[in-house]
Amino acid sequence: MLLEGTLLGLFFLLELGARLLIYSRTPTQMIFRDDIIYSYQPNSAPGGVVLNNVGCIGDYVAAERGENEVRVLMLGGSTSFSKAYVDAVDSEISGGMPSRKVTSFSCGRPRYTSYINRVNYENNLAAYEPDAVIIYLGINDNIYNAFPRVAELPQIGFFNWRAANSSVFYQVLKYYLIDKIFFSNPQFYDQPALRSSDILARNTEQLIEEARSGGAVVVLGQFAVSSPTEDAELALRHEQDAKVMEHFWGSLRSTVYGVHQHNRVLAEISSKMDIPFVRLDSLIPKDSAHYVDICHFTPLGAEMQGRALGRAVLAALRGKIELSNVPIKREETNSSGAP
Numbered sequence: 001m002l003l004e005g006t007l008l009g010l011f012f013l014l015e016l017g018a019r020l021l022i023y024s025r026t027p028t029q030m031i032f033r034d035d036i037i038y039s040y041q042p043n044s045a046p047g048g049v050v051l052n053n054v055g056c057i058g059d060y061v062a063a064e065r066g067e068n069e070v071r072v073l074m075l076g077g078s079t080s081f082s083k084a085y086v087d088a089v090d091s092e093i094s095g096g097m098p099s100r101k102v103t104s105f106s107c108g109r110p111r112y113t114s115y116i117n118r119v120n121y122e123n124n125l126a127a128y129e130p131d132a133v134i135i136y137l138g139i140n141d142n143i144y145n146a147f148p149r150v151a152e153l154p155q156i157g158f159f160n161w162r163a164a165n166s167s168v169f170y171q172v173l174k175y176y177l178i179d180k181i182f183f184s185n186p187q188f189y190d191q192p193a194l195r196s197s198d199i200l201a202r203n204t205e206q207l208i209e210e211a212r213s214g215g216a217v218v219v220l221g222q223f224a225v226s227s228p229t230e231d232a233e234l235a236l237r238h239e240q241d242a243k244v245m246e247h248f249w250g251s252l253r254s255t256v257y258g259v260h261q262h263n264r265v266l267a268e269i270s271s272k273m274d275i276p277f278v279r280l281d282s283l284i285p286k287d288s289a290h291y292v293d294i295c296h297f298t299p300l301g302a303e304m305q306g307r308a309l310g311r312a313v314l315a316a317l318r319g320k321i322e323l324s325n326v327p328i329k330r331e332e333t334n335s336s337g338a339p
Helices: 001-027 082-095 114-128 141-144 168-183 193-212 231-245 251-272 300-315
Strands: 028-034 037-041 069-076 100-108 134-135 215-223
Touching: 001 100, 001 168, 069 082, 069 114, 069 300, 082 100, 114 193, 134 193, 134 300, 141 193, 141 251, 193 215, 193 251, 215 251, 215 300, 231 251
Parallel strands: 069 100, 069 134, 134 215
Antiparallel strands: 028 037
């Protein structure tokens, strides 16, 4: 009886300590959710990034769309969680539609996978009735290779310190001492077939079908990475980030391999579903003027990303909405899906 009480007391202290630790590291603006892991509070500023009234980056989204309004929604991961990117998309489309009120907003968030983006769109974002949806993703789905046992809703690295029906201490212990040490596989670059490819294909196709069923045009972005690079400063950053990358995307070699495999999947979807495919990986220079790490852009890189995708949206919207004549750089977009 004494032993049981001691063990129970020890577990209580460990659980309390784990919750206090996670609380101290969790942004106050984060809202934990069962369907998509987390979102952000509307009109908040996590990490200094100002969000709109629906908890996304970009323009205010009214409850009722205006008669002359065109809504452009961006989906993806942390590379879509960028004001510079949203501003560039908005500038390109607004410039081509001077008679329209363009509402541009990105609901992509750090660590969001194709599964989370699909579920978020179906459960939450379709209600905003976007006219165009930009899908830019490909690196976060590497988690399904680096952690082969993880479910499509990957409870990796995020812990809800308020959870009443689970042990935070156990989740932290499992992640840092069991999954990472015994079950992670950061070296998956030699696997001819990746688990993530099927997951990405299934969720992206379902997302496209859902968006189209609501009347939206869809644009796919080829995911861009900065490796290999001849920029010594950027190559050094790759080396410095390697250990952190391993526990989500895999080793540097695996990360790049996975992204290339995912881009092939996206190109095939583009061809099969007749979706514009914007070839960003070859468009944006792989140097420190355009990248801050393996995949995140500088303001200059984000502007190139946003303008290229924005031009593709303008082209896709022709025939649905009367637009002014804006030249489209055809070399950036390949509707046949060829990479």
